[in-house]
Amino acid sequence: MKVESRFLLFLSMFAAVTASIYWFTSYEDAGSVMLLAVCLLGLLPGGYYYWWSRRMTPRPEDDANASQSDGAGVVGAFPGSSIWPFVLGLGAAMTALAFVFGFWTALFGLTLAISAVIGVIVESRRGGVH
Amino acid sequence: MTLIAERPAVIGHPEEHEHGRLGVLGWLTSTDHKVIGKSYMLTALAFFLLAGVMALVIRTQLAAPDSTVVSQHTFNELFTMHGSLMLYLFVGPFAFGGIANYFVPIQVGAPDMAFPRLNALSYWLYLTGGLTMVGGFLTVGGAADFGWVAYAPLSDAVNSPGAGPDMWIVALVLTGFSAIFTGVNIVTTVFYLRAPGMTMFRVPVFTWNMLVTGILILIAFPVLTAALVMLWADRHLGTHIYTVAGGGVPVLWQNLFWFFGHPEVYILALPFFGVVTDVLATFSRKPVFGYRGMIFATISIAALSTAVWAHHMFTTGTVLLPFFSLMSYLIAVPTGIKFFNWIGTMWRGSIDFTASMYFGVGFLVVFLFGGVTGIFLASPPIDFATHDTYFVIAHFHEVVFALVYGAFCALYYWWPKMFGWMLRERLGKLSFWLFFIGTWITLISWYIVGLHGMPRRIAEYSASTGWTTLNQIATAGAFVMAAGVAVFLVNVYVSWRTQVRAPGNPWDGQTLEWAAASPPVHHNFTWLPPIRSERPVWDFNHPDHTTQQVHRKEAATAPSDPAAVKTAHGQDVGEERHP
Numbered sequence: 001m002k003v004e005s006r007f008l009l010f011l012s013m014f015a016a017v018t019a020s021i022y023w024f025t026s027y028e029d030a031g032s033v034m035l036l037a038v039c040l041l042g043l044l045p046g047g048y049y050y051w052w053s054r055r056m057t058p059r060p061e062d063d064a065n066a067s068q069s070d071g072a073g074v075v076g077a078f079p080g081s082s083i084w085p086f087v088l089g090l091g092a093a094m095t096a097l098a099f100v101f102g103f104w105t106a107l108f109g110l111t112l113a114i115s116a117v118i119g120v121i122v123e124s125r126r127g128g129v130h
Numbered sequence: 131m132t133l134i135a136e137r138p139a140v141i142g143h144p145e146e147h148e149h150g151r152l153g154v155l156g157w158l159t160s161t162d163h164k165v166i167g168k169s170y171m172l173t174a175l176a177f178f179l180l181a182g183v184m185a186l187v188i189r190t191q192l193a194a195p196d197s198t199v200v201s202q203h204t205f206n207e208l209f210t211m212h213g214s215l216m217l218y219l220f221v222g223p224f225a226f227g228g229i230a231n232y233f234v235p236i237q238v239g240a241p242d243m244a245f246p247r248l249n250a251l252s253y254w255l256y257l258t259g260g261l262t263m264v265g266g267f268l269t270v271g272g273a274a275d276f277g278w279v280a281y282a283p284l285s286d287a288v289n290s291p292g293a294g295p296d297m298w299i300v301a302l303v304l305t306g307f308s309a310i311f312t313g314v315n316i317v318t319t320v321f322y323l324r325a326p327g328m329t330m331f332r333v334p335v336f337t338w339n340m341l342v343t344g345i346l347i348l349i350a351f352p353v354l355t356a357a358l359v360m361l362w363a364d365r366h367l368g369t370h371i372y373t374v375a376g377g378g379v380p381v382l383w384q385n386l387f388w389f390f391g392h393p394e395v396y397i398l399a400l401p402f403f404g405v406v407t408d409v410l411a412t413f414s415r416k417p418v419f420g421y422r423g424m425i426f427a428t429i430s431i432a433a434l435s436t437a438v439w440a441h442h443m444f445t446t447g448t449v450l451l452p453f454f455s456l457m458s459y460l461i462a463v464p465t466g467i468k469f470f471n472w473i474g475t476m477w478r479g480s481i482d483f484t485a486s487m488y489f490g491v492g493f494l495v496v497f498l499f500g501g502v503t504g505i506f507l508a509s510p511p512i513d514f515a516t517h518d519t520y521f522v523i524a525h526f527h528e529v530v531f532a533l534v535y536g537a538f539c540a541l542y543y544w545w546p547k548m549f550g551w552m553l554r555e556r557l558g559k560l561s562f563w564l565f566f567i568g569t570w571i572t573l574i575s576w577y578i579v580g581l582h583g584m585p586r587r588i589a590e591y592s593a594s595t596g597w598t599t600l601n602q603i604a605t606a607g608a609f610v611m612a613a614g615v616a617v618f619l620v621n622v623y624v625s626w627r628t629q630v631r632a633p634g635n636p637w638d639g640q641t642l643e644w645a646a647a648s649p650p651v652h653h654n655f656t657w658l659p660p661i662r663s664e665r666p667v668w669d670f671n672h673p674d675h676t677t678q679q680v681h682r683k684e685a686a687t688a689p690s691d692p693a694a695v696k697t698a699h700g701q702d703v704g705e706e707r708h709p
Contacts, residue, residue, distance in 0.1 A: 004321050007330075018436070018437045022450075031385060031439070034386075041348060063327065070326045071325060075323065078161070079247050082250070085251040090258065093262065096304055099299075
């Protein structure tokens with residue numbers, strides 16, 4: 001986790017320095033704010049990982065001498081197949097098209113999207129070993 | 131249905147999941163990163179062909195002075211949609227949606243992407259977004275025609291009325307979310323799903339580049355999405371964010387757009403830097419020269435790319451020229467390190483000149499010239515003289531053409547892994563030479579005609595300008611390139627009809643995907659070699675030729691059951707070379 005946190009914190013520091021130089025040489029708002037946002041984007045997860053990396057024992061993937069058996073066991077739960085991403089994508093697209101053609105497409109779109117959200121939740125609760 | 135993926139506890143333990151449904155329903159419901167990756171690639175290639183046809187129509191129009199092949203309005207639609215399709219729907223999605231989706235999990239030894247359903251949602255948003263954008267052609271006023279950069283105030287409701295431009299905006303919001311979700315997925319996969327022993331500094335350069343690309347996506351795309359929402363509000367809600375009339379600032383759009391747009395250039399380029407790095411190492415039979423230097427160069431390029439956006443806006447007179455010029459020049463340093471390392475990787479290697487290697491070296495040559503002309507343009511005086519001319523067109527097309535070489539390089543390299551059969555090498559090399567020759571015919575003409583003052587985005591020019599011959603040469607070059615792409619399609623057809631089965635590791639590859647079957651089984655691996663360097667498969671197959679401390683003892687015990695390392699097609703991963 002250490003390398004991951006340093007990578008993000010480096011980006012954050014770079015953006016902080018650049019944002020400072022940019023602001024004090026240009027006094028331009030938009031760019032300075034966006035650079036500050038880049039700084040925060042690196043700082044929040046990077047800081048979290050750094051905090052954790054000092055408190056956790058190294059994972060098998062952080063251990064240069066780990067063998068495959070060290071990581072044996074459950075890696076995670078992976079949905080084998082699901083119709084809901086398709087339904088949600090279609091719903092999102094139809095909802096977005098309401099901003100071109102009027103509210104009526106959103107009726108269909110939101111119906112599909114809400115169904116998909118419910119579907120995913122139910123599917124996750126039912127989820128189990130294949 | 132949820133699968134609880136487990137890593138094999140003992141190396142050599144075969145564990146194969148049969149993948150679920152086949153056919154259209156299987157495709158619609160699949161959350162397998164390999165199916166999604168292939169869907170992305172196929173869709174992106176379809177958009178590439180469509181945008182390529184648009185390019186040919188544009189070139190046909192410009193082949194003669196005072197041409198009337200298409201109307202001026204249609205011409206505007208064509209160059210807008212050509213750029214939009216190529217940049218938003220082909221290069222990026224092909225790389226981070228297609229290749230990365232397929233190979234990042236495999237290269238880190240993971241069973242799938244971290245969030246498979248989110249991954250599938252990304253694809254559906256990309257597909258619906260892409261179709262929405264192209265659907266603009268079916269509206270009464272036609273598709274968006276304000277250029278792929280949609281500068282305000284040209285993109286406002288007065289200058290660009292109609293549903294087509296709105297569909298373009300909505301499409302980019304959809305594909306923007308798709309990209310953001312994919313970025314989240316890639317970063318999480320690399321951070322959390324690596325196999326034991328796969329430390330961050332053993333992750334293949336391609337996957338490192340995709341990780342950095344994922345972060346860049348998270349930096350850049352939300353800015354574009356926000357800018358588009360404001361553009362829509364200006365067009366429909368009567369806000370005046372980008373309009374002078376209500377106290378807005380048109381150049382704010384340019385600031386926001388290019389804050390997305392320049393990192394976007396590297397979102398498009400970094401994946402192919404990674405592809406070419408892996409390919410050059412494999413076909414030179416050497417480790418990547420300066421592995422850590424490559425990674426630091428990638429991170430430096432990404433960091434610097436967030437602070438160069440206004441070099442696209444030098445002529446607006448509203449930006450800090452020294453700052454943006456200096457930052458733009460600085461990017462040449464890590465890029466130069468990469469070139470040095472690429473040459474170092476090939477230096478004194480045992481080079482295998484496959485079609486993939488041809489495209490890899492082609493990428494280096496074309497990208498180098500595209501990059502060098504970019505350094506010219508980072509100088510404000512030169513930019514003032516050439517802004518909005520064909521010189522700039524030639525510069526960025528050269529960069530993007532290089533990425534197309536990268537795409538073909540990836541296809542020829544990984545095709546056997548993805549489909550289980552080989553592409554024909556001779557046709558691949560013919561395709562390369564046609565594309566390479568066409569590239570230079572077109573680009574050199576553009577550079578010269580640009581220096582003669584031909585502006586971009588014009589539908590007609592007079593014979594008295596003296597631009598005719600150069601334009602005719604450029605058009606001929608475009609058709610030669612198209613022939614190169616056509617040969618690729620023929621290659622796919624011929625190779626598919628008479629299939630030559632691909633072994634698990636046809637190129638003697640170095641990274642983990644070459645330890646999987648061709649194509650990989652569901653959840654990718656039945657077996658993993660010990661990971662003791664950034665090229666575990668090479669270490670395993672060539673224990674006497676590795677510079678790393680490979681634990682021979684571990685390797686020796688690995689294939690306790692030889693059948694376990696057989697691929698789906700009965701090919702061997704490393705049996706012959708195993709001690």
